[in-house]
Amino acid sequence: MIRSLGQTIGDKILGSLTDREREVVNLHLNQMGPISTQIIESVAKEFTDIASVRTQTAQLAYGSDRDPSSKTDKHDGSLIGDTEGLEAILSLNPDEIAEMIKDEHPQTIAIILIHLKTPVASDVISNLPDEIKTDVSVRVATLEKVNVDMVEEVNDVFKEILKNKKSQVANINGGVDRLAEILNQTDEISSELILNEIEENDAEMAAQIKQKMFVFEDLVLVDDRGFQKLLRKVETVELAIALKAASEEVKEKVFKNMSERAGAMLQEEIDDLGPVRMKEVADAQQTITNIIQEMESKGEIIISGRRGEEIIA
Known part of the structure; x- marks a missing residue:
């Protein structure tokens, strides 16, 4: 053009x-x-x-x-639109949604996905044709703001599904965080396919998505046996720095999976550190999350709730 x-x-x-x-x-x-x-x-x-x-x-x-602009909410700036068609989509199961939207434009599919609950969106993206999964995912990652025009256009496509029912919902933003959340619960084959293709075209975006797919506070979701393997791979001083800004839940998880002697040594290391710059804490936490991601890819640990899975003891 x-x-x-x-x-x-x-x-x-x-x-x-x-x-x-x-x-x-x-x-x-x-x-x-x-x-x-x-x-x-x-x-x-x-x-x-x-x-x-x-x-x-x-x-x-x-x-x-x-x-x-008159459709802008005065309180938080969110755009409000008549979404009767989207309301119809939200009432369907993932298989029906995937079948209905698979031939739509990838941008339309992306807008629909970010309005769905995460488990539903994950199932929908798994059921889409392989050739459009990555395109749709990239569009989700780059949809930082969804304006009224976009939502109204999608609504126009589906408005015949649900007639005579008026509903107004606030628009939902996409972005890297939203895509990471969806891919976390998408089946492993689809998730790997999408990430690999994104990495080929935009390595920086792929890295951002991978970082968001598991954050340090998610340590509590790692199975205890795998967690103990993780602790053997992490230096005590690095773990001490990472725990300086961690929640009590994370600290409890760590100490629960250590021997009394090792726990005492770690606590002593934390006490001896004194004030630590936030960047050092963030770097230490990122190093540990990278190890976790690598271990999960090798099947060495199980993360509860990942891709909708539950752990059975």
């Missing part, structure tokens, strides 16, 4: 994109050879179709003389 519009207009469009978006578009532009008239016409038609739908949706949502 940008190539066919010429440099002047193309530069204006590129100027409105984020640095990351501009980088991706320029990469494709540099790799692009001659473009046929048929392709230009096809792209132009797709663009005008999407623009037309957005315009019609906005008019339906607000009326031609209303200001969309």
Whole structure:
């Protein structure tokens, strides 16, 4: 589209994109050879179709003389929209949702996913075709804010499912945190496929997602036998630093899985540390969570609640 519009207009469009978006578009532009008239016409038609739908949706949502900003909640800034179609989606089971949305645009699927409860969203993404799982996941990770136009457009797709029932819900944000939460409960094969493909295209995003998929406070979810193996891999001083800002629940988990002598040595190390910079604590905690992630990938530990699993003693 940008190539066919010429440099002047193309530069204006590129100027409105984020640095990351501009980088991706320029990469494709540099790799692009001659473009046929048929392709230009096809792209132009797709663009005008999407623009037309957005315009019609906005008019339906607000009326031609209303200001969309009037739908902003005064208390927290969340955007409110009429979501009768989304309400219908939320009432279905994961298999039905996946079957219904699998042929929709990945952006539409992403918006629906972030409105679902995490266990449901995890099952839905597992049931999507492999070829779109990663695309949808990346869109979830980059949906920091979901505006009214987006929600209304999705609602328009599904509004025939549930008629004559009015409901208003606050929009929900996506982002890396939300995707990590979903992938934590997604089946292992789908989760690995998605992360591997994201890593190939954006290693930084993949690293952020992996870090969010297990946080230090989740130590309490590790099975005791695996936890004892973990403690043997962690230096006492590093564990002491990590525990300086840990919850009582985490500390209890650690000491419960140590011998009385080892626990006394650890407590002495903590007492001797004195004040510690928060960055040192964060680094120590991240080192330990990295070890946990590596151990889980090798099947050396079990994390309760991961991918919807429960531990049976």
